Amino acid sequence: MTSLVAVASHIPKATVPVAEFLREHGIPEPRVRMYERYFGFGRIPLDPAAGPADLLVAAANGLPDFEALRPRIRYVIQARTMPVVAPHPVNPLAEACRRLGLETATAICLTQHACASGLLAVEVAGELLAADPDPQSLALLVAGEKAFTTAGKVLADTGVMGEGAAAVLVAAGGDRDRMLSYATRTCGKFHRGAWLDDELTAAFHDEYPALLAEVMDAAVRSAGLDLDDIALILPHNVNRMSWLRVLRLLGVRGADRLFMDNLAGCGHCFGADSFINYRTAVDAGRLRPGDRYLMTSVGLGATFSAMVLQH
Amino acid sequence: MYITVSRLADDGRAGPGELRLAAVTQRAGIDRREYRPQDHDYFRDLFGTFGLTADQEGLAAGRVSFTDLVEAVLPELNGRGDRFDLAVMASTAPDAEPGFPMCFLDSAVPDTGLVLGIADMGLVGVFTALWLAENRSRLGARRILVFALDQASVLHAEPVPAHLRVTEDAVTVLTLDVDAAHRVETAQPRPVPPEEVPACWSALLAGEQPGAVTALAGPGLVAVCGDRLPVGTVAVPAGRPASGIWSVLAAEWDGWRRTGRRVLLADYDPDLGRFAHCAITVEPDSAGAHVADSEEQEKLR
16 A cells, blocks of 8 residues: 655745745735735745755655665656756756666656646556565655746746745555545646636636545545545645635535645645645644545646545 | 545556557647747746756747647547546657646547656656556556657757757657557666667567567667667667657558567667667457457447
């Protein structure tokens, strides 16, 4: 059964106020106040000196016992959001593997699910490890990206992108953070991603809560559970208001089980959010042994995903 | 919606795991389109973070994006593009726009399954996609599409090694279907030092019946073997690093289906130090095969 052996996060120390960040990108003042007061964003971590591989390496180096576990890592899977992240043929994943001493591991960069690639990476890692002849084999997942270009830094009325990253070690077996189910759905009519026309942008915002609620419900039911069985939701860090609509659709009263502690300080860190939130939640004692929890993510394009795990 | 539940550790080895090729389709010669204003912004900002400037002449020349390629090849699939369980795209050069072509595919055909892309795998990307497909077939996937995509826009003046340079916008699609006749054997691309690659390739050929196999070597393998390339190996020229070797298969497909043929395809990525190969047994068309194909076409209707 696919399990998460360890999860680490890397949040750049330098942050900028979200208002300053938004003004720099031409967001009008009334919208800036919306992002702060209603959507819940506060400060955005950015590391201008870091390249794309630096973020991944920093996250992986934060994994406990990484040196000891490295010989068991057979696969490195990057969960990538942005469709093009470097001039051809610059290869950030290969650079990260070299710097981590993982040149012999099979490195795969997963794309097309955008910010939902992180959960896809867990699924693919589990699939590869289940077929691997060595039951001790591990997969290293890395997620987190540089924020560049206005359309990639600010998702209209959805999120403000931060440069936090996460690293996750996945095993085919084990009893820690076992994956119980995964549900994903791509809605191709939104394939223009951040560059939808006005009509489709409106449709995306209209349909978003129901589409997300649908995969969350499907993941929970596929695991043989009910939403009442879910102790905590580790979400992607987007607009708090949109989350309230999703919870209402799911019949979840209050937002106590929605872990939004990192929204104000981290922003939306591409495909790394759920894992960053996992690290913070566990460190804060918000997950107890046996708790079932739900990770969510939505990617441009648009892909809606949810995964149920047991701590 | 694609849903999985937790699987036991050995589930990946549980199924029959046979990958079968139903069709190979290619498309090239697609008209370029203008870059959109947002593409100008995107590449200016992206390249700026690497201290580069976007090439204005290149931007003015237009591009064929991966979405354009997928859209152009779909009619050629003759109905084999829908009802898939998995669609994977692989490329060596990145897209010419910040696009989501597999999401586009989801919108363009009915009854879609899981879509995803893999990137940054150089010359072994498509081989890796096939290996992932084989894994997925063990878990019950019946129809899988693998898109090999090449687009030629680079938009900067930095050098691109010959083996990774794209000179022609093109796509090749491998349609895999459990009901098809032609068996595909994949392997996980593995690290091999460059000096050992010729011997590695020769060893693979030695395992085949002499004269009964067509051996296709991709541009990376040709370059690393140099004059040690075994006699009889077909050297696939550079210029289409993702789709090129598969386009040879597409070009010969009808002929090989008439006669039957064993085809061995391999390539080597010198930057990643990975050797990848794949074997396809093209069965000769027979009454049985015709019946199977016509039955399948009937099902598609």
